Amino acid sequence: MLLTVDIGNTKIKAAVFEVNALKEKFVFEKNETEKKIKKIFEQHEKIASVILSSVGNREKEIVSELKKYAPVTVIDHEFSFPFINKYTTPATLGVDRMVLAAGAVLQFPDQNRLVLDAGTCITYDFVDRNNHYLGGAISPGLQMRYDAMHNFTAKLPLLYPETPSTYIGDSTNSSLHSGAVNGFVYEIEGFIKEYSRDYEDLTVILTGGDAEFLAKRLKNTIFANSNFLLESLNNLYIYKIKND
Structure with a gap:
């Protein structure tokens, strides 16, 4: 075990x-x-x-x-990963992002893959079908958006993620929910659209603490798996044993 x-x-x-x-x-x-x-x-x-x-x-x-x-x-930067790292600053690339990229390569071979990790921040990590890690993006996570609106204004309340009933907020609270949640979803869908336009047969994996909350709201076809990082660690361990 x-x-x-x-x-x-x-x-x-x-x-x-x-x-x-x-x-x-x-x-x-x-x-x-x-x-x-x-x-x-x-x-x-x-x-x-x-x-x-x-x-x-x-x-x-x-x-x-x-x-x-x-x-x-x-796992550190010296670990043997199943991809070629094209990041221009490889020493600054988070180990968690490298593990997710490796998991995508091992679980979805010969495909273009985009991994979205929705946690404290949301990270986007892209590995092409040739197993070249090209990079991605980092932006504030869902709760961080609520926290920022509360902490950097004088009167906006601190709220927690809640599904907005409509994109038109008719109160301060509903406006905050609409902005935070819908804005988050629109951002993700926009990124997926851009990647899909440039890379055919794109496989999108959604993971992280907010994966289940977001999966129901995203229109794109994705693999939602909140355990993907833990599964990727397991797959990396098996990969290491096979290649030692």
């Missing part, structure tokens, strides 16, 4: 895999790390290895805790 771990900006996500089957998923706060890791290994005694990626802090502390139970592979 393999434990995959994603250290995000706000939470830690982990999943236990047996070959390609996801057995159980865990989401917890960073201050719960020691207790949660112990519980995971108590519940799944057959875990033999761990693979981890991180965009957050406390990585060394968490890796040290995991090493008490099993060998840990930490």
Whole structure:
């Protein structure tokens, strides 16, 4: 069994895999790390290895805790990925984005792929059918848009994502929901349209914390999978074993 771990900006996500089957998923706060890791290994005694990626802090502390139970592979920029990195500043490319790109290559071979990760920020990552990673975009995530409107104005309230009944807001709250949610959806659909125009047979993968919320609102044909990063870590581990 393999434990995959994603250290995000706000939470830690982990999943236990047996070959390609996801057995159980865990989401917890960073201050719960020691207790949660112990519980995971108590519940799944057959875990033999761990693979981890991180965009957050406390990585060394968490890796040290995991090493008490099993060998840990930490994904970094020196890892062997199944694509050619064409990013002009490769050292600044987030490891999480590289893992998602790798997962797209391994799960959807011989296709043009666009991965949308809707979390704290939304990232767009494009890998062409020749397995060239070309880059993408980064913009504020859904909740960040609500937070910004509240924090950088004097009177706008702090709200949380809610489906607007119409694009015409008839109150301050409904106007905020329309602007945040509809604006977010229009942005995503606009990007997909641009990529689809330039690259035929585009496969779009939507993941991240807001994936399920957004999937119902997007008109484009997409693969919505909130576990895609954890699955990509599992696929990368299998890829590493086959290519060592």
